[in-house]
Amino acid sequence: SQTIHQWPATLVQPVGSPLSLECTVEGTSNPNLYWYRQAAGRGLQLLFYSVGIGQISSEVPQNLSASRPQDRQFILSSKKLLLSDSGFYLCAWGRRGSYGYTFGSGTRLTVV
């Protein structure tokens, strides 16, 4: 069966520090991969998605970047965090041609 792993679960980082959040998927190949951010427990904002290794689509220009170095690995990064980067970050995967993504358990990021 397929599983998605996301870590860390919580993170407190100072303003100006770098960020690296990792997401990996097991049990499938060639997944579509996604990073979402959720602020204040409400709407999910799509940040990046990837349909293949090295292919990244950015939805919202901002202080963050994403990379997909391997088929089942998706990384969210920042060189210098801002206070506004605080939020709940969710990774998700989906099969091409089908609907309904599977989400990871999320990372609660607090920038102080």
Next chain:
Amino acid sequence: GQQLNQSPQSMFIQEGEDVSMNCTSSSIFNTWLWYKQEPGEGPVLLIALYKAGELTSNGRLTAQFGITRKDSFLNISASIPSDVGIYFCAITSGSRLTFGEGTQLTVNP
């Protein structure tokens, strides 16, 4: 991008009551999805709708794909405390999944 209008924004109900929420858009879509998110977790898919007019159930949950293909409804019957969470509608466009703003449901025992 596509904008989904989900209402109500929040609901406070008593255990045993029925719940109804909806999602509308100005655009036509071929698929409507409903997710539930519990506190501190990622959203989980509840129901997927693929055909206009389709009515699909999952236990006490029933969702309908509007005949105009611009809206969808989710009903929960005989609510229980574990129904608490945020319910999201979502649509697919290409490789992207776009979510509504969510309905926060609180169930009082």
